Amino acid sequence: MEYVISVLLSGISVGGQYALIAIGYTLVYGILRLINFAHGDVFMVAGLMGIYFTATMPITVSIPLVLIMTVILGFVIERAAYKPLRSAPRMSVMISAIGVSYLLQNTATYVTGGQPMTYPEIPFLSSTVGVAGTQTKWVVIITPFLVLALVYLLTLLINHTKVGMAMRAVSKDFATSRLMGIRVNSVISVTFIIGSALAAVGSVLYFTNYPAITPTAGAMPGLKAFVAAVFGGIGSIPGAVIGAFLIGICETIIKGLPSSWDVSVFSDAFTFALLIIILIFKPQGLFGEAATDKV
């Protein structure tokens, strides 16, 4: 029983961390129709920055600094690598995203020397707490609540502010919203800023609970978060969050199965199997809108 609770707890927490990344994917895809392959690597870079900043600065300065730097990184990536290709075919933008991902990973390898880096202990978050007879870290308890609060704020932003209205308009139709006087480029930048900020928060939560960061540490959570976004219906924030929690829980359950079955190697594969099944039977996802082709 205690084992079940601890598996579930860590599943929900991993799911929450995926949710924060998945929102970045789903927002960007909703507007640009681009799988931002570099998003997972932005997440990884945020983790590395957390390590380097906390080494020299107190935690109260370094964490906001990580947030700011990640936001700047996301903004710069969009301006440098995606904006010039706005009118290019979708495949070119995706290739550019893969190129950015390659660049970030290689730069991270260069900076860290390829060594796995351990994330610093963050006071309070890293300290342990007993829940229903199991020992766990505070971060595991806090993550789902923090995620829900952030998602609530985000939905408020999207549904009740001018920027949010502009974002919804741009995701429907580029050209028309430009005619309505919306600055499409700044709306896209705002999207990347929100996505990167959430990824930075996610990285603090995720890596506090993880032994080490390697330059490729972002790729797999990134892909899983993307699957979560597809599962929930791409473009839909609640969908992405639900998908992410589901994937996080299933993944930890698979990892937690008896080791004699030896199925933990499939924890990543499961996510992709889920993706293929979803794409075959319900390609628009749980809450997505079905798109029709115009001839």
Added chain:
Amino acid sequence: MLENLSAFIPNLPQVFQPTSPLFTVLKKAAVYSLVAVSMNLLNGFTGLFSLGQAGFMLLGAYTYAILMVPASQKEQVYYLFGGCAFDFSLPDAFAAIFGEGGAGGAVGMILSCLIALILAGCVAGFFAYLIGIPVLRLKSDYLAIATLGFAEILRAIFQWQKLGPVTNGANMIKGFTTFSSFNITNASGATLLRLSTFVPFLVSSVCILLIVLLINSSYGRAFKSIRDDEIAAEAMGINLFKHKMMSFVISSFFAGVGGALFAMYVANAQAKAFTSVMTYEILLIVVIGGIGSVSGSVLATFLYVACSEWWLRFLDSEQYIGAFKVPLLRNGFRMVIFSIVIMVIVLFFSQGIMGDKEINLGALIGKIRAKRERKQ
């Protein structure tokens, strides 16, 4: 062929010695160029954005490796699992027919290798067919992510300890015929004729030639019309699904052969190597060469491999110009420069080296001749 020069010309520059990085580059580039061209067939000529190449290479590599480990080696390779569950091995089967050693042994080795390569392609093609039935109905980026996911699933399955007696779990399979097995040695073990670079070139060239023939056939024209406009192609009576499937299976077949060649090149097969990073690498090669150009892909592969394995190596270690220590140079810097160059190509030269044109020697000679005549 070049490798053998050193045997005949005594004072050859270091570059042409058999140990030179030149030959590593040539071997690896020959292997990669086949995979790049197979990816180009799919991405550049049919317009299907697939990221499953590493998965099909993995299938090819493992098929080849499992078939080619001789029975005498199996105990040692599969020591963790107490021998291999799969008793058959092609080299042994052919050794039984042609005898070991001498000319019969050579014929046996060539035939077994050839058959294993073809089977490697067939297995990859078969899996492509299975996965293609659901996946090929998806639109561009969903297709990309689904094929990427499929490759990751395959990698997990091949690392599964339960399949250890066949796939050797997460450990590598080795002990099979590699490129250096084709070097002809005399009785005392001294190398008489080095063919280890020639073999990958031969196999790759034949495969690329087949792909070019396919592209220039009526099927190839159908592929291109699907790429340019699916709806128009369908209206012209092209069966979309059939042709997409054909392109997907053929591309995966050659990716499988490429994977088997890759296993021969690194002399082992291990699922860990075939990650999505490998697919990205090949995709970037295709982009550098020009999407939709076979000769561009081949050219780009040789440039890419030569740069990453040889010419840019100096960036990874400290260098001095006179007494000045060049800043920033240390391990990993090569790849940073490399990825910046790739980003510049992707952003500003999206056509790549060749665009969608091919190197056409005949036209080139014609042009030079015309110029000369004008001068006279």
